[in-house]
Amino acid sequence: MIKEIITKYETVIPEQVKVWEKVAHVNDFPLNGGLAFYYKGLQVAVFNFTRRNEWYATQNLCPHKKQMILSRGMIGSNGEEPKVACPFHKKTFSLKNGKSLNDGVCDLATYPVKIEANEVFIGFNE
Amino acid sequence: MKIVVVGNGMVGYKFCEKIRQKASAEKVEVIVYGDEIIPAYDRVHLSEYFENQKVDGLLMATKEWYQTQDITLKTGELVTSINTEEKSIKTHKGNVESYDALVLATGSAALVPKIKGVEKKGVFVYRKIEDLDQIIQFGKGIKRAAVLGGGLLGLEAAKALMDMNLETQVIEFADKLMPRQLDQIGSDLLKHKIESLKIEVLLGKNTQTIQGNGKLSKLEFSDGTELETEMLVISCGIIPRDELAENAGITKGPRGGYQVNEKMETNIEGIYAIGEAASYNQMTYGLVAPGYEMAEVAIDQIIGRKELLFKGADMSTKLKLIGVEVGSFGDALGSTENCLPISIIDQNLGIYKKINLSADGKKLLGGILVGDTGDYNILHQFALNGITLPPNPEDLILSSKEEKSTLNGVAALPSSSQICSCENISKGAIEEAIKSNNLENLAQVKSCTKAGTGCGACTPMVGDILSETLQSMGKVVRKILCEHFDYTRQELFDLVKVSGITSYDEFLSEYGKGDGCEICKPAVASILSSVYNDLIIKQDTIQDTNDRFLANIQKGGSYSVVPRIPGGEITPEKLIVIGEVAKDYHLYTKITGGQRIDLFGARIEDLPDIWERLINAGFESGHAYGKSLRTVKSCVGSTWCRYGLHDSVSFAIEVEDRYKGLRSPHKLKGGVSGCRRECAEAQSKDFGIIATEIGWNLYVGGNGGANPVHAQLLAGDIDSETLIKYLDRFLMFYIKTAEPLNRTSVWLSKMEGGIEYLKSVIVEDSLKIGEQLEQEMQQLLEVYQCEWKAVVNDPELRKKFTHFSNRLVGDPALKFNEMRGQKVPANWG
Numbered sequence: 001m002i003k004e005i006i007t008k009y010e011t012v013i014p015e016q017v018k019v020w021e022k023v024a025h026v027n028d029f030p031l032n033g034g035l036a037f038y039y040k041g042l043q044v045a046v047f048n049f050t051r052r053n054e055w056y057a058t059q060n061l062c063p064h065k066k067q068m069i070l071s072r073g074m075i076g077s078n079g080e081e082p083k084v085a086c087p088f089h090k091k092t093f094s095l096k097n098g099k100s101l102n103d104g105v106c107d108l109a110t111y112p113v114k115i116e117a118n119e120v121f122i123g124f125n126e
Numbered sequence: 127m128k129i130v131v132v133g134n135g136m137v138g139y140k141f142c143e144k145i146r147q148k149a150s151a152e153k154v155e156v157i158v159y160g161d162e163i164i165p166a167y168d169r170v171h172l173s174e175y176f177e178n179q180k181v182d183g184l185l186m187a188t189k190e191w192y193q194t195q196d197i198t199l200k201t202g203e204l205v206t207s208i209n210t211e212e213k214s215i216k217t218h219k220g221n222v223e224s225y226d227a228l229v230l231a232t233g234s235a236a237l238v239p240k241i242k243g244v245e246k247k248g249v250f251v252y253r254k255i256e257d258l259d260q261i262i263q264f265g266k267g268i269k270r271a272a273v274l275g276g277g278l279l280g281l282e283a284a285k286a287l288m289d290m291n292l293e294t295q296v297i298e299f300a301d302k303l304m305p306r307q308l309d310q311i312g313s314d315l316l317k318h319k320i321e322s323l324k325i326e327v328l329l330g331k332n333t334q335t336i337q338g339n340g341k342l343s344k345l346e347f348s349d350g351t352e353l354e355t356e357m358l359v360i361s362c363g364i365i366p367r368d369e370l371a372e373n374a375g376i377t378k379g380p381r382g383g384y385q386v387n388e389k390m391e392t393n394i395e396g397i398y399a400i401g402e403a404a405s406y407n408q409m410t411y412g413l414v415a416p417g418y419e420m421a422e423v424a425i426d427q428i429i430g431r432k433e434l435l436f437k438g439a440d441m442s443t444k445l446k447l448i449g450v451e452v453g454s455f456g457d458a459l460g461s462t463e464n465c466l467p468i469s470i471i472d473q474n475l476g477i478y479k480k481i482n483l484s485a486d487g488k489k490l491l492g493g494i495l496v497g498d499t500g501d502y503n504i505l506h507q508f509a510l511n512g513i514t515l516p517p518n519p520e521d522l523i524l525s526s527k528e529e530k531s532t533l534n535g536v537a538a539l540p541s542s543s544q545i546c547s548c549e550n551i552s553k554g555a556i557e558e559a560i561k562s563n564n565l566e567n568l569a570q571v572k573s574c575t576k577a578g579t580g581c582g583a584c585t586p587m588v589g590d591i592l593s594e595t596l597q598s599m600g601k602v603v604r605k606i607l608c609e610h611f612d613y614t615r616q617e618l619f620d621l622v623k624v625s626g627i628t629s630y631d632e633f634l635s636e637y638g639k640g641d642g643c644e645i646c647k648p649a650v651a652s653i654l655s656s657v658y659n660d661l662i663i664k665q666d667t668i669q670d671t672n673d674r675f676l677a678n679i680q681k682g683g684s685y686s687v688v689p690r691i692p693g694g695e696i697t698p699e700k701l702i703v704i705g706e707v708a709k710d711y712h713l714y715t716k717i718t719g720g721q722r723i724d725l726f727g728a729r730i731e732d733l734p735d736i737w738e739r740l741i742n743a744g745f746e747s748g749h750a751y752g753k754s755l756r757t758v759k760s761c762v763g764s765t766w767c768r769y770g771l772h773d774s775v776s777f778a779i780e781v782e783d784r785y786k787g788l789r790s791p792h793k794l795k796g797g798v799s800g801c802r803r804e805c806a807e808a809q810s811k812d813f814g815i816i817a818t819e820i821g822w823n824l825y826v827g828g829n830g831g832a833n834p835v836h837a838q839l840l841a842g843d844i845d846s847e848t849l850i851k852y853l854d855r856f857l858m859f860y861i862k863t864a865e866p867l868n869r870t871s872v873w874l875s876k877m878e879g880g881i882e883y884l885k886s887v888i889v890e891d892s893l894k895i896g897e898q899l900e901q902e903m904q905q906l907l908e909v910y911q912c913e914w915k916a917v918v919n920d921p922e923l924r925k926k927f928t929h930f931s932n933r934l935v936g937d938p939a940l941k942f943n944e945m946r947g948q949k950v951p952a953n954w955g
Contacts, residue, residue, distance in 0.1 A: 024931040032631070033667030035931040043939065046931065051631060051641050068939040069683050071929075072671050076643035079609070085644035087671035087679055092644070104183075 008042060009059040009109035011098060017112055017123030026118045034084070036060045036071035037122060044111055044122055045071035047095060049082060055113040056095035057122050062086040063106035070108070127154050129428060130215055130223055132205045132370070133231035134160025136169060137401030137417035139186040141229060142197050145425050151196030154429070157223060158197060159215075161204040164255060165189055170414060175258050176286040184255075208374040210394050227396055227428045230384055231421075234364035234402040234412070239274075243336030244360075252283040252361045261359060265290045268356035272296070272345065274333060276303040278447070280361035284325050285448045287359065295326040295353060297333060297345070299362075307443065307454035311471060312494045315478045319450045319497070328353070366403045366410050379405025388435040390424040398424045411439055415547045422550070440510060440547070444495075444502045450476075453499040456492025456509035457482055465491055468520050472497075479523040481505065488514055490522075503587055511543045536590045545591065546577040546584045553591060560595045568592060607866070608645040610638045615649060615791065615866050622650075622657050630654065630668045648673070649866040652753055655789035656861045659906045661916055662752075662789075663923055672751035675927065676913055677733055682940055682951035685733060686726040687713070688750035689740050690786060693760040693778035693798075694721025703743040711736055714948045719830075720757030720795065722748060727949055729936045734924040737914040746786070747914040753867070754789045758782035758796035761805035764817075771817040774800035777846065781815070784850070785857065787910045791864040791873075794857070795829070809837045812870040813853060821845050826856055827874035827881070835871040838881045841889050851900060855888045858899040 023037045029048035037044045043060035060068050065088055073084040075095065082095040092101040098108035112123035129145070131138050138158060145156060160166065167184040175184060192199040204218045214224040236251035238244060250261050252273075265271065269292065273284045276298030287294045298305075302313030303320075317327045332348040336358065344354045366383035370376065377385045377393045383405030390398045401417035402410060411417060416439030426434040442455030460467050460482040469480035477497035484491055490508040495501065501523060508515065508522075515522070539545075541554030559565060559575045568589050572578050578585040606612050611634075613621065618637075627633045630650050634642055647668040655662055666674045677685035689704065704723055708715045713736075714726040728736055737747075750756060760778035764770030778798040788794070797808030798815040808814025814825040814837045821843045828837030841852055864873040877883060886892040917923045929937045941952035 028931060030667050030926065036929050036937070037932055038930050043937075049641075067683055068937055069679075072674070074644045074647055074667065074670070075641075076647065077610075077641035078643065079640075082641065083643070090644055 009061065011109045012111050012123055012125050014112045014123065016125040018126060019124045020114065020121040021124060023120040023122055026115065026120055029120070032075060034071040034073065034075070036068070039122070039124060040126075043068050043071075045073070045084070046113065046120060046122065047071075047075055047084065048120075049075055049095070052082060054082065055115060055120065056082065056084075057111040057113045058084065058093065058095065058098055058108040059110075062088065062091060063100075063108070064089060064091045127226045127428075128224065129154060129156050129227045129229060130225040131156065131158040131229045131231055132215065133233055133367075133401070133403070134158050134162070134166045134199065134201065135231065135233040135401065136166055136186060136414055137233070137421055138229075138231035139166035140418045141231060141400065141421040141425065142192065142195065143187075144422055145429075146195045146197070148425055148431075149429050156197045158192070158199050159203050159205050159217065159223075160199070160201045162254060162256075163202045165192070165199060165201055167255065169253075172252075172255075172258065173282045173286045175255060176262065176289055179259075179262065181255060205370065208370055208397070210374050210397070213396060225396070227398065229424055229428075230370065230392075230397065230399040230403055231401045231417075232367040232370070232403040234366050234410075236360060237363040237365045238360055239333075239362055241333050241336055243338065243342065246336055246338050247341040248338070248356060249336060249342055249358045249360065252279060252359050253364075258286075261286075261357070262290070264357055265292060269293055270295075270355045271357040271359065272353060272355040273359045273361060275361040275363070276300070276327065276329070277306070277361065277363065278304065278443070278445070281320070281447050283359050283361050284320075287357075288323065288325055288448075292357070294324075295328055295355065296320070297328045297331050297353070299330070299332055301330045303327065303329070304452070304454075307452070307458055308494055308496070309459055309480070311469070312452075312454075312478050312480070312496045315471075315473075315476060315496045316447070316450060316452065319476055320448055323448060325448070364402060364412055366405065368403060379410065380408050381405065381410065383410045386436075388423075388437060389427045389432075390420055390436060391427065398428070400424050406436060407438055409438070411441070413439070413441060413443065415439065415550065416441075418548065419550050440544075442492075442506055442510075442547075444499050444506075451495070451497060451499040453495035453502040453506075454493075455502070455506045456490070458492045458494050460492070462491050468523065470523055481519070481523060483515070483519060487519065490515060490519070503584065507539050507543050511540055513540070536587055537594055545587055546575075546579075549576045549579065551575055551577040556588060556591050557595045560592060561599065565592070566596070566601075607649055608643055610634065610640045610642050610646045611650075613637070615653070616863050618650065619653050619657070619862055622653050628654060628658060628660065630665055642668070644670075645866075648753075652789050652791065652866070655754075656906070659787065659789070659909045661911070661913060663913060663917060663926070666926060673753075675730060675733065676747065676751055676917065677728065678751050680726055680951060682942075683937060684727045684729060684940055684951065686724050686750070687728055687733070687736055687740075688718065688722055688724050688748035689745035690748040690782075691722040691757075692782040692786075693758060693775050695760075695775055695779060700743060700745070703740070703745075707736055707739050710739075712949060714950060718750075718757075721759050722750075722757060724750070727942060727951070729940065730927050730929050731936050733927050734918055738918045741912070741915050741918050746912040749787060749913075752789060753792050754787060755782070755785040755794045755796070758785075758798060759806045759808070759811070760798045761800050761803075763798075763800035767800060769803060770800035771819060772800055772822070774798040774806065774815075774817060777815065777822075778806075781850075781853070784907065785853075787913070788857065788861075788906060790857070790861050792867050792869045794870070810834065811837060813837070813856065815849065818843050822849050824849050824852055826884070827870045829869050829871045831869075833871075835875075837871075838874075840881070840885060851896075852888050854903040855896050855899040856884075858903045859884075859887060859895075862899075 031050045034045050034047040037046050045058050045060040047056045060070050062070050072087050075084050083092045085092045091105050093108045098110040100107050114121045166186040205215050206218050207216045214222050216222050236253040271287045271292040272295040273280045274297050276296050284294050284296045303316050333345050334348050335346045336342050337344045344352050346352050371378050379385045384392050384399035386399050386404045386406050400420035423434045423436045444453040464485035466483040471478050479495050481493035482491045543553050545553050565571050578588045648670045651668045671679050708725050716724050718724050758778040758781045760774045763774035795811045796813045797806040797811040799806040799808045800817050809825050810828045810830050816823045823842045824840045825837035826840045828835050942949040943952045
């Protein structure tokens, strides 16, 4: 079952977006933190990186132990790279491109985020 | 130039890794053939495959890695012949590939002795993943299995069979286990330990026939005895795979293998051999480290640098076999003439140590360690480098570990000594890398030198070399927090105090750089709490997940809830409330080690409701999620106990209530015992209080866990008031000066002057800070409030406990199973 879940997550680049799905009002988000978002069987972690005035979205599933948890992860930076750390074992991933910053852990799928009239939208390709 | 590598095992892989560090794809084209379908995997840890049957974790590198390195990898293709005239090879598929240099890394195959009946069903070898697949499959339908061969691999195989719940025997031809590494006493001890795990060991058994009608049913030995079994796993040794030699005219070694010189060249120009398939000086090497060294030598020759030479290798090993530590190095069996052995045997602890000295007693030739290999690294270095021994060489295996680390630390080693044997890196090379690249931490040293990246056994020594080198460079070894703050925790603590800043973000902008991370956020959060003791949930996203949601995250993403039960004393009414809450929210319940009750499996969105019920019944947060005071454990004390001197329960409750919610660099645990029988185990706590005839003894700096430490006496026969005063000072001093995530024991062990210095600060007030520490503690305790009460009463804070932004229901990925009538988490990757 877990295998099926993993293969469902695929990075969406802005050009591929067919649907912009409304997530919530910006004020519903914690400062410098994330929330999970449910869309067609997928769980997406959406991050409000207040300090950088940036928004990111990745799969919510941590590939290390296959846990739906990254939205509760702590965000920060590694050099210039914005990153999220999984609460379970502190595996870290780039928020920009989902790349794993630890050896031997798979990368994350990422999704485009846009803000319109203080509402947060995530882009999906279906 | 074009290099063809035949064989994609560990050494073949290492060749690929190292060649690309020396030559890019434009300069050197590399094509690798492996006859197995799977790319190179870690054969040293093959038995791990039995646990999960996942190949991924064992792979040396993925197929994608070869692509990124511009190396062509052809798996499942066996090279069948070499045309030395045309300089080309041919595969079983008929493909032909030309080469400028040919590297034979064909490894070895399992040695199958010529025993009658060896072809029967149920007889397997232990070498490749596909062998393991067959063993696992066959093992499902049977009850008994045997391993032929009591060497390293055979014992690994036996452990795997035991883990498959098979009744297991090990059969060894020699009169001892691991005959090449251990002497009789070492073998006896290992045998005893293995047999205690219900693996039977049969020594001195020469297997004559394998009986059975198509499928094996029993083994017959030359002494007339028999063994009934259903499966036989053969692990009697290895033979080099040198099939390509004859047709190509490559000379073989006396015991097989492609004969090579110290440049890894065979007798045919342009053809090299490395790893187990190579025979150097009439020897083949069945270990990884020499194979890796050969790969480096071959590369050095092929790319024309021609400096490295292979001069034979050390066959020393240190490993954990079936849970037993075994080490063997140098002349382990003492075969050098007139050598002087020193040994100790502790049958009680199951420890055997033996060292063989040279005839003049000045040098260490080799040795054997069974049951405790803590001394292996340093002893091995003594033997390898011919270091002159200290005057009482018996101390090397007799004295306690603490004494020895100062006696013979890395400083004593010459720079030529090999530190990392997997990657063959010397002490000098590590020092050089630190100096020329300005390395400052262990991670940098590991990634720059690769030392410690193999088996990892040398990592502590690499760390010591780093500290020593930095000090020799006149660098102060500063334990700065992370890339965002160029300060130690103690400096940050002072900065927080002096600046008066209460928000992390503001503090980072003022004193740090970047956007913070999972190291500095919780560390600064902890300091802010230790200085101001404000509600941590106000800055929830700088807290670790446990502190952020005021509960302990568990497998699957649910949380556990621990109400405070001071001193472990609880009324029946409160017990009933806990039971009712657990039933209503379907929580797993367990008594903790700290005399309280943990409720597991709570959904994040249920946490505020659960706590509302608990708070209404008079409970408070137990701070089980925080780096803060956990529990003060107590024995039943003088109210009930006929031996009790003082009322330990009342005092434990008083102390726990006093310091509850106090945030510190790591968790804090306490204990109070009513007499010296010590039923509260107070001496294993950060602070332990034990009743005496006239007052209390106060012990500090103990803990359980991975490295148990006994607490040390800070003050004796003091009254309750004095004790609280000292405890205030002690805890505050710890909070202000410890590094992040250092328990009091670690903090105390790093303190120059140790407990005597601590006594002078706390009891004698030598720094004249006693009063200040007490005041600072008092300020913190005055502002304490129960975090959960604050959340329960604030609708805005309650909103933070949600998983989804868009669904009011919880996470559908949370799944539970049942065990012994309670639920347990189901999903863990």
